[in-house]
Amino acid sequence: xxxxxxxxxxxxxxxxxxxxxxxxxxxxxxxxxxxxxxxxxxxxxxxxxxxxxxxxxxxxxxxxxxxxxxxxxxxxxxxxxxxxxxxxxxxxxxxxxxxxxxxxxxxxxxxxxxxxxxxxxxxxxxxxxxxxxxxxxxxxxxxxxxxxxxxxxxxxxxx
Amino acid sequence: xxxxxxxxxxxxxxxxxxxxxxxxxxxxxxxxxxxxxxxxxxxxxxxxxxxxxxxxxxxxxxxxxxxxxxxxxxxxxxxxxxxxxxxxxxxxxxxxxxxxxxxxxxxxxxxxxxxxxxxxxxxxxxxxxxxxxxxxxxxxxxxxxxxxxxxxxxxxxxxxxxxxxxxxxxxxxxxxxxxxxxxxxxxxxxxxxxxxxxxxxxxxxxxxxxxxxxxxxxxxxxxxxxxxxxxxxxxxxxxxxxxxxxxxxxxxxxxxxxxxxxxxxxxxxxxxxxxxxxxxxxxxxxxxxxxxxxxxxxxxxxxxxxxxxxxxxxxxxxxxxxxxxxxxxxxxxxxxxxxxxxxxxxxxxxxxxxxxxxxxxxxxxxxxxxxxxxxxxxxxxxxxxxxxxxxxxxxxxxxxxxxxxxxxxxxxxxxxxxxxxxxxxxxxxxxxxxxxxxxxxxxxxxxxxxxxxxxxxxxxxxxxxxxxxxxxxxxxxxxxxxxxxxxxxxxxxxxxxxxxxxxxxxxxxxxxxxxxxxxxxxxxxxxxxxxxxxxxxxxxxxxxxxxxxxxxxxxxxxx
Numbered sequence: 001x002x003x004x005x006x007x008x009x010x011x012x013x014x015x016x017x018x019x020x021x022x023x024x025x026x027x028x029x030x031x032x033x034x035x036x037x038x039x040x041x042x043x044x045x046x047x048x049x050x051x052x053x054x055x056x057x058x059x060x061x062x063x064x065x066x067x068x069x070x071x072x073x074x075x076x077x078x079x080x081x082x083x084x085x086x087x088x089x090x091x092x093x094x095x096x097x098x099x100x101x102x103x104x105x106x107x108x109x110x111x112x113x114x115x116x117x118x119x120x121x122x123x124x125x126x127x128x129x130x131x132x133x134x135x136x137x138x139x140x141x142x143x144x145x146x147x148x149x150x151x152x153x154x155x156x157x158x159x
Numbered sequence: 160x161x162x163x164x165x166x167x168x169x170x171x172x173x174x175x176x177x178x179x180x181x182x183x184x185x186x187x188x189x190x191x192x193x194x195x196x197x198x199x200x201x202x203x204x205x206x207x208x209x210x211x212x213x214x215x216x217x218x219x220x221x222x223x224x225x226x227x228x229x230x231x232x233x234x235x236x237x238x239x240x241x242x243x244x245x246x247x248x249x250x251x252x253x254x255x256x257x258x259x260x261x262x263x264x265x266x267x268x269x270x271x272x273x274x275x276x277x278x279x280x281x282x283x284x285x286x287x288x289x290x291x292x293x294x295x296x297x298x299x300x301x302x303x304x305x306x307x308x309x310x311x312x313x314x315x316x317x318x319x320x321x322x323x324x325x326x327x328x329x330x331x332x333x334x335x336x337x338x339x340x341x342x343x344x345x346x347x348x349x350x351x352x353x354x355x356x357x358x359x360x361x362x363x364x365x366x367x368x369x370x371x372x373x374x375x376x377x378x379x380x381x382x383x384x385x386x387x388x389x390x391x392x393x394x395x396x397x398x399x400x401x402x403x404x405x406x407x408x409x410x411x412x413x414x415x416x417x418x419x420x421x422x423x424x425x426x427x428x429x430x431x432x433x434x435x436x437x438x439x440x441x442x443x444x445x446x447x448x449x450x451x452x453x454x455x456x457x458x459x460x461x462x463x464x465x466x467x468x469x470x471x472x473x474x475x476x477x478x479x480x481x482x483x484x485x486x487x488x489x490x491x492x493x494x495x496x497x498x499x500x501x502x503x504x505x506x507x508x509x510x511x512x513x514x515x516x517x518x519x520x521x522x523x524x525x526x527x528x529x530x531x532x533x534x535x536x537x538x539x540x541x542x543x544x545x546x547x548x549x550x551x552x553x554x555x556x557x558x559x560x561x562x563x564x565x566x567x568x569x570x571x572x573x574x575x576x577x578x579x580x581x582x583x584x585x586x587x588x589x590x591x592x593x594x595x596x597x598x599x600x601x602x603x604x605x606x607x608x609x610x611x612x613x614x615x616x617x618x619x620x621x622x623x624x625x626x627x628x629x630x631x632x633x634x635x636x637x638x639x640x641x642x643x644x645x646x647x648x649x650x651x652x653x654x655x656x657x658x659x660x661x662x663x664x665x666x667x668x669x670x671x672x673x674x675x676x677x678x679x680x681x682x683x684x685x686x687x688x689x690x691x692x693x694x695x696x697x698x699x700x701x702x703x704x705x706x707x708x709x710x711x712x713x714x715x716x717x718x
Contacts, residue, residue: 012199012217042223042371050357102321106312107350126202128214 001152003036004055004112005145008062010042015070015121015134019061025138026145031157036149049100053109057152059145060097060114063121070122071133073140078114115148117141160187161681167194168691170269175657175696177669178516179687181678186687189666189673190516191657193523200507203647208234208615208639209378211647215635216372223371224257224363225628226649229635231376236476237622237639238378238615241450243608246380248598249393251446252401253363253373254626255591259408260359261629261695262584266416267345267352270577270692273685274423275345276335281317283339285310292344295422298414300351301344309347329685334677337426345423348415355411362404362591365397380610385602402595409588420581424574425563434573434690436672437532438465440539441655443473443481443634445627446590448597452476456590459627460543461528465571470546476625480529485634485650487524491659494524499662502636503621505648525658525667526650534668535631535655536694537579538570544586551589555582573672576693583629615642628652630695656694669694 005026007019023038032038037055041048052058066074081098097116105111119141122131130138146156166176174194179186203211212230216223228250235242242250285306292301329335337345360370366383367373375382384392424431440462444455452475459473461480473481487505490497495508512519525532544552545567559578560566569575620639625632631652638646658667666674669691676686 010217012202012214017217040369040372042217049353102316103350103353106309106316107353108312126199128202 001035001056001154002054003057003059003149003152003154004039004051005036006039006041006048006051006058006060008041008060012126012128014123014125014127014129015063015131016124017128018063018119018121018130018134018137021130021134022061022138022141026142029139029142029159030146031159033154033156036154036156049104052100052112052114053104053107055112056110057113058115059148060116061141061145062116062118064118066118066120068120069133070120070131071137071140072120073137073144074118074120075144076116076118078111081114081116117144163678163681163684163687165684165687168688168696170272170688170692175691176514177673177687177691178514179673179678179684181681184678186673186676186678189670190520191523191659191667191669192514192521193653193657200505200647200649203644206644207642208237208637208644209613211635211637211644212376213372215649224253224367224373225626225633226635227373227376228254229624229626229628229633229649230637231378232476232624232626233622233635233637234378234615234624234639235613235622236624237620237637238613240379240613241611242447242452243380243606243611244448244450244601245385245598245606245609246383247447247450248594248601249366249375249381249383249609251594252405252591252598253366254445255587255594256359256362256405256408258587258629259412259584259591260356260363262580262587263352263356263359263408263412263416265629265695266420266577266581266584267349269695270689271345271349271423273329273689273692274335274427275337275349276330276332276342277313277346278317278330279335279337279339280310280343280346281314281339283310283343285343288340288343288347291340291422295418296414298410300415306343306347309350310343313346329683332683332685333679334685337423341422341426345419348419351415352411355408358404359408362401362408365401365404366393377610377613378615379613380608383609385607385609387602398595398599402592405588405591405595409592412584412588417581417585420578421559421562424559424578427574428563428565430574430689431563431565431569431572433676433686434576434672434693435465435571436670436674437534437666437668438571439463439528439531439533440542441473441481441528441533441535441632442539442543443478443625443627443632444475445540446594456593457540457586457627458543458547458549459540459632460546461533462539462542463531465568467542467546467567470543472543472547476623481625482623484529485526486530487526487648487650487654488661489524490662491519491521492524493519493522497662499527502623502634502648502650503638503646505636505646507648521657521659523654523657523659523667525661526655527661530663532658532661532665532667532671533655535652536576537583537629537631538576539631540627541579541582542570551586552582555585573690573693580629580695615639617641619645630697631655651697653694653697657696669696 007023009019011017180188215226289303364370386392444459446456488499
């Protein structure tokens with residue numbers, strides 16, 4: 001099984017870069033098996049469709065604008081994203097996640113299992129550091145991802 | 160009179176708001192407002208100049224490579240560093256492949272749905288579609304079977320109500336004119352195009368170590384070790400794989416994208432009459448061929464007031480006229496004051512006032528060349544290359560002009576901009592391969608050098624890194640003082656094009672290009688999107704938080 005852990009975000013707008021910080025946190029803290037790929041996707045949008053098409057399981061990490069306190073974590077599955085009455089988009093401007101997944105379906109590409117962990121941002125000001133609640137969120141999301149992988153028989157150990 | 164606000168404009172990178180006033184079915188006034196602040200300049204102050212290229216790649220998700228290139232060139236210009244030709248070729252290949260990828264995505268995924276009606280493709284006869292496609296190209300993927308399969312798939316999606324996800328598509332709009340058969344051809348290629356933009360990014364990643372955000376630049380060259388015998392470096396096996404990827408993308412661009420573009424342009428010839436806007440243009444030369452940056456394979460130039468015959472060539476990146484006369488004005492931008500500053504003296508002091516159409520209304524500064532607004536992008540580069548007599552550009556443009564029954568003046572338009580982007584992709588695909596040939600030939604002579612190691616000296620240095628990026632002329636301006644960044648300003652292509660009014664009240668290129676455009680239905684301002692998308696807007700900030708609460712995040716407000 002090929003797993004993609006996809007961290008999205010803009011590293012220079014503080015908490016906006018959470019997904020990228022997360023990928024780095026995983027790299028630094030854990031031994032990652034060969035069939036798990038950590039991917040710093042930046043803010044690529046549709047240009048990254050192929051990463052999603054190649055994996056059997058995708059875990060996407062990004063910030064969300066949801067009701068809640070900075071650092072609150074939300075979990076969504078593929079169906080949540082594909083239901084068109086919930087406009088989960090990677091961007092209101094770019095081509096969104098829904099649209100990207102739909103295009104992959106139209107291309108007859110395999111449909112990987114998809115879990116999305118979203119964390120509520122505290123600050124989107126220019127800066128290359130996370131705010132404290134998001135910094136604390138790195139390890140919380142890591143534990144959720146590790147549990148997720150454990151369910152499919154992949155164990156991740158601390159370095 | 161009606162007022163239309165589109166906020167944000169979709170299918171772009173960054174957050175752009177456009178306001179237009181329409182009267183009698185035509186746009187009479189327009190405002191372009193970048194809705195995000197890019198604070199990178201502030202982050203860079205005090206950091207090491209040799210690291211800047213890595214930071215600036217995070218300006219944006221799409222144009223990562225271009226900022227890296229501009230930034231490294233700025234430091235090299237400041238310190239007068241030569242770059243070994245192997246490094247120039249490697250950078251050139253990455254630049255050209257990035258352009259190919261960018262243009263493919265722009266044409267199919269970011270702008271095609273302004274012209275292509277997906278739902279109409281359901282009515283097409285796939286056999287006729289195949290006949291049309293085969294009559295304009297010998298690409299092997301254009302069979303009746305392929306088109307039928309795409310159509311069947313589409314039918315299933317429409318029946319399942321799933322197409323609604325393409326929220327920004329204006330199906331059945333009266334301004335859509337392609338036949339069902341051409342629509343089906345475009346939709347099938349829209350889906351295929353994803354494979355080829357991917358091959359182009361793989362090529363960039365082979366050289367750059369990573370994509371997005373290449374990792375292989377150093378001041379004075381690249382960090383791509385060359386040793387044809389060593390499996391861990393750039394060796395013959397990698398170079399051959401690169402060639403395969405680049406040939407496949409070239410064939411897609413030249414045998415699919417370009418013919419599709421001509422087919423669409425032929426059906427929308429009226430769009431060569433709308434959307435000219437500002438007809439002052441600027442392009443810098445690109446693809447250095449020597450270590451001193453004195454010879455380039457594509458020329459640059461400055462055109463004022465649409466006078467292509469009177470073009471002023473830009474020979475290299477030390478052009479004094481450009482370096483002296485590029486400035487930025489903040490009269491209508493959310494920064495302190497109303498002054499005009501040279502980028503080396505540039506300031507980033509925010510002063511947000513809300514949207515005031517007669518005051519400050521955008522985070523975008525208004526760049527000027529010699530005090531005037533200027534449009535940048537593929538039309539500028541194509542005009543410069545055409546005027547300089549570049550044989551390939553001349554052949555392509557003359558061919559298109561004669562096939563479509565146009566004149567060179569028609570380049571100043573919405574469709575002209577789309578055409579030039581396609582012509583540029585056509586050329587870029589060849590340039591990438593030419594640079595690969597040059598790289599292999601040069602390595603074969605025994606030259607394996609790829610960087611001139613450079614220490615940042617003490618003292619004060621100023622530099623500018625010019626790069627002709629997919630969206631137009633990009634420049635990064637750096638002031639280095641005692642080994643640290645004292646000041647940093649980026650004047651990006653979309654700042655030129657998305658500029659608000661300047662100190663003289665002259666409209667920026669997006670704004671000017673909208674005035675005079677038709678508006679068939681003010682609740683569905685497709686024509687505004689067509690013109691704005693033709694610039695390939697990229698607001699260089701790339702905030703993209705997810706909003707799962709079902710809030711309306713794109714709105715068209717008609718007052």
